[in-house]
Amino acid sequence: MSPWRLAARRFARNRPALTGAVLVAALVLAALLAPLLTADPLAQPDPVRLQNQPPSAAHLLGTDPYSRDILSRTLHGARVSLVVGIGAALLAVTLGAGVGLTAGLAGRRTDQLLMRGVDVALSLPRIVLLLAVFAVWEEAPAAAVVLLIAVTGWFQTSRIVRASVLSLREADFVAAARALGTTGAGIVRRHLLPHIAAPVIVSASLDVGNIILLEAGLSYLGLGVRPPTPTWGNMIMDGKDVLFSAPWVALAPGLALVLTVVAFNLAGDGLRDALDPRAAA
Amino acid sequence: MLRFAARRLAFAVVSVAAVVFITFLLVHAAPGEPMLGTPERALASPETMARQRTLFGLDRPLPEQFLRYARNLARGELGESFVLHRPVAAVLAEAVPNTLLLGGTALVASLLLGLAIGVVQAARHHSRTDTLLSAATLVLYSVPVFWLGLVLLLVFGERLHWLPVSGMTSAGLEDRLSSLGRAVDVARHLVLPAASLALVQAAAFARFQRSALVESLDAEYIRAARAKGLTERAVLLKHALRGALAPTLTLAGLSVPYFLAGSVLVESIFGWPGLGRVAYDAIFARDYNVITATALVSGVLVAAGNLLADVAVAIADPRVRLDQ
Amino acid sequence: MSGPAPARPPLLEVHDLTVNFSGSDGVARAVDGVDLTVEEGETVGLVGESGCGKSVTALAILRLVEPPGHIAHGSSVRLGGRDLLALGAKEIRAVRGNHVALVFQEPLSALNPVLRIGNQIAEAIRAHEAVTRGTARWRAVEMLTAVGIPDAKRRASAYAHQLSGGMRQRVLLAMALACRPQLLLADEPTTALDVTIQAEILELLDGLQRKLGMAVLLITHNLGIVAERTRRVYVMYAGQIVEEAATEQLFAAPAHPYTEGLLAAIPRLDERRDRLQAIPGQVPPATAWPEGCRFHPRCPHAWAKCGTEMPPLLEVTPGHRARCWLVKEPERRKK
Amino acid sequence: MTATPLVEVRDLVTHFTHRVGLFGTRREVVQAVNGVSLDVAARETLGLVGESGCGKTTLGRTILRLVARTSGEVRFDGQDVFALDLAALRRMRRRMQIIFQDPDGSLNPRLSIGRAVREGIEVHRLARGAEADGRVEALLAEVGLPAGSAARYPHEFSGGQRQRACIARALAVEPEFIVCDEPVSALDVSVQAQVLNLLLDLQARRGLSYLFISHDLAVVRHVAPRVAVMYLGRIVEHGPSDGIYQRPLHPYTQALLTAVPVPDPKTKRARVVLAGDPPSPVNPPGGCPFHPRCQHPGKNESCRTVRPELRELAPGHQVACHLADR
Numbered sequence A: 001m002s003p004w005r006l007a008a009r010r011f012a013r014n015r016p017a018l019t020g021a022v023l024v025a026a027l028v029l030a031a032l033l034a035p036l037l038t039a040d041p042l043a044q045p046d047p048v049r050l051q052n053q054p055p056s057a058a059h060l061l062g063t064d065p066y067s068r069d070i071l072s073r074t075l076h077g078a079r080v081s082l083v084v085g086i087g088a089a090l091l092a093v094t095l096g097a098g099v100g101l102t103a104g105l106a107g108r109r110t111d112q113l114l115m116r117g118v119d120v121a122l123s124l125p126r127i128v129l130l131l132a133v134f135a136v137w138e139e140a141p142a143a144a145v146v147l148l149i150a151v152t153g154w155f156q157t158s159r160i161v162r163a164s165v166l167s168l169r170e171a172d173f174v175a176a177a178r179a180l181g182t183t184g185a186g187i188v189r190r191h192l193l194p195h196i197a198a199p200v201i202v203s204a205s206l207d208v209g210n211i212i213l214l215e216a217g218l219s220y221l222g223l224g225v226r227p228p229t230p231t232w233g234n235m236i237m238d239g240k241d242v243l244f245s246a247p248w249v250a251l252a253p254g255l256a257l258v259l260t261v262v263a264f265n266l267a268g269d270g271l272r273d274a275l276d277p278r279a280a281a
Numbered sequence B: 001m002l003r004f005a006a007r008r009l010a011f012a013v014v015s016v017a018a019v020v021f022i023t024f025l026l027v028h029a030a031p032g033e034p035m036l037g038t039p040e041r042a043l044a045s046p047e048t049m050a051r052q053r054t055l056f057g058l059d060r061p062l063p064e065q066f067l068r069y070a071r072n073l074a075r076g077e078l079g080e081s082f083v084l085h086r087p088v089a090a091v092l093a094e095a096v097p098n099t100l101l102l103g104g105t106a107l108v109a110s111l112l113l114g115l116a117i118g119v120v121q122a123a124r125h126h127s128r129t130d131t132l133l134s135a136a137t138l139v140l141y142s143v144p145v146f147w148l149g150l151v152l153l154l155v156f157g158e159r160l161h162w163l164p165v166s167g168m169t170s171a172g173l174e175d176r177l178s179s180l181g182r183a184v185d186v187a188r189h190l191v192l193p194a195a196s197l198a199l200v201q202a203a204a205f206a207r208f209q210r211s212a213l214v215e216s217l218d219a220e221y222i223r224a225a226r227a228k229g230l231t232e233r234a235v236l237l238k239h240a241l242r243g244a245l246a247p248t249l250t251l252a253g254l255s256v257p258y259f260l261a262g263s264v265l266v267e268s269i270f271g272w273p274g275l276g277r278v279a280y281d282a283i284f285a286r287d288y289n290v291i292t293a294t295a296l297v298s299g300v301l302v303a304a305g306n307l308l309a310d311v312a313v314a315i316a317d318p319r320v321r322l323d324q
Numbered sequence C: 001m002s003g004p005a006p007a008r009p010p011l012l013e014v015h016d017l018t019v020n021f022s023g024s025d026g027v028a029r030a031v032d033g034v035d036l037t038v039e040e041g042e043t044v045g046l047v048g049e050s051g052c053g054k055s056v057t058a059l060a061i062l063r064l065v066e067p068p069g070h071i072a073h074g075s076s077v078r079l080g081g082r083d084l085l086a087l088g089a090k091e092i093r094a095v096r097g098n099h100v101a102l103v104f105q106e107p108l109s110a111l112n113p114v115l116r117i118g119n120q121i122a123e124a125i126r127a128h129e130a131v132t133r134g135t136a137r138w139r140a141v142e143m144l145t146a147v148g149i150p151d152a153k154r155r156a157s158a159y160a161h162q163l164s165g166g167m168r169q170r171v172l173l174a175m176a177l178a179c180r181p182q183l184l185l186a187d188e189p190t191t192a193l194d195v196t197i198q199a200e201i202l203e204l205l206d207g208l209q210r211k212l213g214m215a216v217l218l219i220t221h222n223l224g225i226v227a228e229r230t231r232r233v234y235v236m237y238a239g240q241i242v243e244e245a246a247t248e249q250l251f252a253a254p255a256h257p258y259t260e261g262l263l264a265a266i267p268r269l270d271e272r273r274d275r276l277q278a279i280p281g282q283v284p285p286a287t288a289w290p291e292g293c294r295f296h297p298r299c300p301h302a303w304a305k306c307g308t309e310m311p312p313l314l315e316v317t318p319g320h321r322a323r324c325w326l327v328k329e330p331e332r333r334k335k
Numbered sequence D: 001m002t003a004t005p006l007v008e009v010r011d012l013v014t015h016f017t018h019r020v021g022l023f024g025t026r027r028e029v030v031q032a033v034n035g036v037s038l039d040v041a042a043r044e045t046l047g048l049v050g051e052s053g054c055g056k057t058t059l060g061r062t063i064l065r066l067v068a069r070t071s072g073e074v075r076f077d078g079q080d081v082f083a084l085d086l087a088a089l090r091r092m093r094r095r096m097q098i099i100f101q102d103p104d105g106s107l108n109p110r111l112s113i114g115r116a117v118r119e120g121i122e123v124h125r126l127a128r129g130a131e132a133d134g135r136v137e138a139l140l141a142e143v144g145l146p147a148g149s150a151a152r153y154p155h156e157f158s159g160g161q162r163q164r165a166c167i168a169r170a171l172a173v174e175p176e177f178i179v180c181d182e183p184v185s186a187l188d189v190s191v192q193a194q195v196l197n198l199l200l201d202l203q204a205r206r207g208l209s210y211l212f213i214s215h216d217l218a219v220v221r222h223v224a225p226r227v228a229v230m231y232l233g234r235i236v237e238h239g240p241s242d243g244i245y246q247r248p249l250h251p252y253t254q255a256l257l258t259a260v261p262v263p264d265p266k267t268k269r270a271r272v273v274l275a276g277d278p279p280s281p282v283n284p285p286g287g288c289p290f291h292p293r294c295q296h297p298g299k300n301e302s303c304r305t306v307r308p309e310l311r312e313l314a315p316g317h318q319v320a321c322h323l324a325d326r
Helices: A003-013 A015-037 A070-105 A108-122 A126-136 A142-151 A155-169 A172-180 A184-220 A232-240 A248-275 B002-029 B039-043 B046-056 B062-074 B088-123 B128-141 B145-159 B179-217 B220-227 B232-254 B256-270 B275-285 B288-316 C054-061 C089-095 C117-126 C133-146 C165-177 C195-212 C223-229 C247-252 C257-265 D056-063 D086-093 D113-123 D129-142 D159-171 D189-206 D217-223 D241-246 D251-259 D301-305
Strands: C012-023 C026-038 C043-047 C069-071 C076-079 C100-103 C183-187 C215-220 C232-237 C240-246 C314-317 C320-322 D007-020 D026-040 D045-049 D071-076 D096-099 D177-181 D209-214 D226-231 D234-240 D311-314 D317-319
Touching: A003 A015, A003 A248, A015 A070, A015 A248, A070 A108, A070 A142, A070 A155, A070 A184, A070 A232, A070 A248, A108 A155, A108 B002, A126 A142, A126 A184, A126 B002, A126 B256, A126 B275, A126 B288, A142 A184, A155 A184, A172 A184, A172 D096, A172 D113, A172 D159, A184 A232, A184 A248, A184 B145, A184 B256, A232 A248, A232 B145, A248 B128, A248 B145, B002 B062, B002 B288, B088 B128, B088 B179, B088 B232, B088 B256, B088 B275, B088 B288, B128 B179, B145 B179, B145 B256, B179 B232, B179 B256, B220 B232, B220 C100, B232 B256, B232 B288, B256 B275, B256 B288, B275 B288, C012 C054, C026 C043, C026 C054, C026 C240, C043 C054, C043 C223, C054 C100, C054 C183, C054 C215, C100 C165, C117 C133, C117 C165, C133 C165, C165 C195, C195 C223, C195 D251, C215 C223, C223 C247, C232 C247, C232 C257, C240 C247, C240 C257, C257 D189, D007 D056, D026 D045, D026 D056, D026 D209, D026 D234, D045 D056, D045 D217, D056 D096, D056 D177, D056 D209, D086 D096, D096 D159, D113 D129, D113 D159, D129 D159, D159 D189, D189 D217, D209 D217, D217 D241, D226 D241, D226 D251, D234 D241, D234 D251
Parallel strands: C043 C215, C043 C232, C100 C183, C183 C215, D045 D209, D045 D226, D096 D177, D177 D209
Antiparallel strands: C012 C026, C012 C069, C012 C076, C232 C240, C240 C320, C314 C320, D007 D026, D007 D071, D226 D234, D234 D317, D311 D317
16 A cells, blocks of 8 residues: 555544544635625624624624624635635745755755755744734735745745755665666656655645734734735734623634634644654554 | 854844844835824824935935944944834833743743643653643644733633733832832733743643653663663653753744744733834834834844754753854 | 472563554564573573564563553563562562663663763662662762773763764663673664674673673574573564574574574575575564464475464473474474 | 676775764765775676675765765776766666665655666666566566565565565666675575575576675675675775685684674684774774774784785785785
8 A cells, every 4th residue: 555545544543633624624615605604794784783792693603893793704704814824834835845855956055055044034033024014015915915924934844845855865765766877857756756745745734723823913913914804813803892891702703713723733733643754554 | 162152143143134134125115104104194294204204314215224224233223213202222122121021931931831741741641631631732722822812811800800901010009019019010910911922832832842752752762761670750851851852942942933923912912011012013103213123133032042942952962062 | 491390480480471562453462472481690592583572572571561562461470489560660660670681782772862871870770779879870980890891980971972882782781780680681782783893792791691690581683692692592483482492402403493494594604505595485464473383384394283273382302392293293394 | 707807996985075063064084985996797796794884885886876986996897987977877877786785765665666666667768568567577576576566565565575676676677787785684584595595596597796795794605705805994805705714814804703603502613802993984093994903913013004905815815914924
């Protein structure tokens, strides 16, 4: 049985991991179907009387200070979180893998240059940079949030990939391929890429949760994707002012965030365990 | 050791310079103008604004502005805040100690708590306690720090009235308290914001520490230690923990950016007068000099964290030598 | 063991020792009903190929088998008549490293990389004797000198990675012998070492054994070491003892086809053979030992009975037993 | 030795520069191979023995140009291996192959055995499609793997079977010369004999030449009629195995031979026990590289200062020792 199928089997036997994966799938589905399932998240049916209503039959999770339906906004808010979380993680991992591969395969000089650059980049205070950018870029679309989070978040992946390339280059099976006369490109394609795929997948899946939290932090400060588009971050911001009188406003999006991030972390931990090269067959 | 110190220092200077340069470029090259969103700006006439621009040199070409900024920086001058009309150094001098108190407390607390949880889990790994703690740390690790802050504020501040909800001291009490009383007062204000920051990071440390310990418990030297007749306690604390400590210390040193990011969020919730608030306010007011200076301070703190991590690892692991 | 019964119980008496590992592929019977004895002061060999259960046997003697492995009910390990498997946690700790010590195969991984070697020896002493830190440290230095480490006082504060392979194995010996155990379980003590260093370590072990009067259970896959260093030997295959004999007897007249095969398969330094006699096939996995005699699928002499009935250890001559039906039906042996 | 040798190695030197320390600031030169000359004739096996760190693996890899040499020459069938351009080198790779010690690390765990064996066939376009499948099947059968092995993955095989697969992979390009780098060291005794027999059979059937590298003197004696003994990057003794094993002339070879335990309780031999550990190849001693550990009673000043060259003391039997005599 191939190592990928073995990993899939290990994942499928891991109950928490499977729970995480099912939750993630459910969240994606809910976000996709949000317009069909619920009312317009921007609608303000009665700005005066329906403010900050506690949960009721009409509004299962209550209403916010602008009398909007919190359930609808929470479901719609999932879209920003998921798009940014998954999109930025994929992009960051691609960037990191590219740089890591280049550093690992190129000569000493290029390698040193790239890695010293990554060292410096790793010591940049990411949040300060992101705050500065989004403060000036007021109408930043979700794509820009994805891009900027990815561009400031690939450094660790590049280190992991470079380290695995360097150790793989010393592996006997790579020496055997060279002895057979396989070209450099052939070695990268047949022997290196399949091996760095596993750590890259793990790194991406564990990143998603952190990125979702980062995006939420930014939109809580009123940055990134801005109101009235509902994001869990700006919903919590709305709830902050009425925290003591209408705690449900901040509670619902917060719980949604926790649930989502837990789901991704469960699935990510499961992937890490399933793809662990040390795991027995 | 000296060569190590020199290299690290050079590296730190380069990274801080990179931070300053990038931030400077970002805030100046981006659209928008200074003092945006402040009442002052709303009232100012175009002439006043133009005068302000000339006063701060903002009408000069960007390279010239940067050179001037760098020259001033080299002399230790951080410039003046456009909004507060005070030297930036003075603003930071008030804020930075408060953030160090908050972040330092949170870092130490989270490290101790995380280590303790990780050790307990590793000592009984695969037991029910371990599973429960794993679930707890996973959830805690997934909680947004600002939301946790709000929840703590709601529960312990508003509902239970155990702790003060805002600020660093109780207004009006400062003069009437002894110095010990003042310290207690600050400590009481510190609990909720520090807990918000610390709990999430403690979960991260615990997760990491558990897996490092479980892995090191698999090592042959652990079996050798048991074969010598050592108690499980000695095996775990002396043999396993020593080896597994170094990666956690690295993580602690590298967690400075997390605490900085967290302080921006948490300080605004609890009204803690620290660097995070200063940065937040400055960014929205386009207070260029303050933004750049906060970036500078953050860069220095991050570099210091990295350095501490390296030194801590060298102490914890004799295989790592700094003097080569 | 047959022959005249000893006046007092043997130093170590393992009876029906069984260790199971439960995994996703089912239960692996890594050690299955092992009986062995070691008399005071004697050197006994335990020989077999990788995966035969010899290392697990050593760990089980000190109850160091970790989950998912566990020692089955009905096993017994007696040290001077006392059943180690019945002891409480504190009592078994008092045995480990004190009465029975263990030396491992890979000295680099058996030494804690972040603790000074002197400290690792001293803690073994302090675990069993009420001595001060200073005394323990002084004794550690003394032990290091005894195992031939030059400049022991200075070396005591070195870390494992600063020593050569041979030196590390000496440190491991010092650590094991610090409390003068009655029995040393030496699990492939020289396998990781170069042949010249191996010879040094084995000579050293010999000398120390004579000086301390301890017994050694020497676990190895190397029949050359068995021939040179042991008086009696047990051969293990697929979790079981398949032959036991005095060493000379075993090499002169092996009774089990597996032992015979092993001896024929070793390339010899002292003679040139054209073709080695290989044992065909592979060692089966511990989760699926074959029915009947576990060696029968690879045995040149096997007949129907071998595939269905597991032979017990049958006496060949006094003190020499083999787990093979050929002992009873020697006419079945093919030429 | 007959006619022109297939492989000629002359004064080969391979040094590595290591960077050590946290930032890689200090350089260390490891003198792994330090001036080695040897020949391997067609259809012949040359044994190369030595302890860990003596440079035997590096020597094997340098001969195949898997490692860059520092100086010296390697000729394969008369052609200078280091003078070949990349295309010519790739063509040359068909003719010389390597088998490694660790069958776990030398097979890519993510490739099926069939794909691993096929790699060489594809690279050199020896066959395609069904014909390639047929060749793979035939190779796997030739090395004694069960039918259906091609679709399975390395982790599904035992160590001995994996080593067979590695042999099949090397044979796929129909080489003339194979560097066998400790091919049986990681295997159990019973399986080791199977693999050694396989290597001997293949040599007879296919007319292969082997450079057989091992730390196990008994194994080398069994497969190689001629043996070279390596110590600290140099060959210290070289000759027909019967001569070397019965009358070793170098004190190091003597120590090595007497250190091997013999599986016969009745043999009792005098043992030359060496003092100390082998010195580091970063900083080899001057004079005779063996002098710090040498137990020869006649050890003298020239051993410490003058490096002995290989001298022929018996037909085909050379020794690098000032004190050795017949």
